[in-house]
Amino acid sequence: MTADWWELRHAYGRATDTPAHLRALESDDAEAHAAALDHLDVAVLHQGFPDSATAPAVRAVTELLAAGRAHPDTVEGLLEFLGDAARSAADVTGSDYFAVLLPELRETVAAAYPVALALLDAVPPDRTVVRASQLVEMARIANPADGHEHLMTLLRDLATRDPGPRERWVHCLARLGADLRALFSDPDPAVRLRAALTHAAEPHGRELIRAALAAPLPAGVYRGELVRAAIRNAPDIDSIATEAADFIGRDDWTGFDDGWGALVSFAFPERSEPLTGTRRRILWALAGNDDQEIWNPGNGSCRLVFTRAGLPHDRGACRRLADDVDR
Structure with missing residues (x-):
């Protein structure tokens, strides 16, 4: 199919x-080569958002790879572009703004999947898990209702030959919907937590997530996904108070949105909330955080967390509130 690039x-x-x-x-x-790959990344799929040229570009890249016409030095970059296009298609699903673009984008990503899968045998060893993660995103678009058993078997085999962190492979399997509950007792904390995040509704999964709030975050797991899972699966702040307080007390200011700030908002959903024992514990932990940027009056992002919670954006005032037993 020839694209009318002017349109x-x-x-x-x-x-x-x-x-x-x-x-x-x-x-x-x-x-x-560098300019072309940059063009695909910066212009055609700008910041992960598609435009009308994205699907035709995906189709053209797929044809180059399928025919073996792409220069070998560009193959990894092109496969990354295809994986990013798949992720973009998933991210904009449900958006009215991108609705007109989505059918063709999903169609071209689906057509690219078998081409990318066939190239997996030639992947450089240090790029195997990266390539696998790209394939996972494409498979989720190409065969959304499929069990992905073939790809999961392939990934499990590749994982046994990769000396790198196992969590990355477990994450790939999680994205395909694999049952990872057997990994709840894995000796690797990152693997255990990834399994727990995948099965967060399971009692054991919830317990592992709660415990993880009070421990250093293992490599490969993002702060935001842990905190979101903890909040989503907790009936109230009381059920995770001890661990949440530990997390709040050591997080840095950048967690205003997805870390300490999210937990403070969970503890103080309304500005007029009474200071229960649990909320005092949270407030004490917050006041005990030594990251001065949290308390910087010029930091609007942090200040907004306090404002929404009905709390003073002042460390001393928070300590006094936590001490005020009559409140």
């Missing part, structure tokens, strides 16, 4: 420059 757009206007970049992917010009 298509990317983040910076009409996509009339895209065909030249696509042709450059077949050349021996290293600078042109």
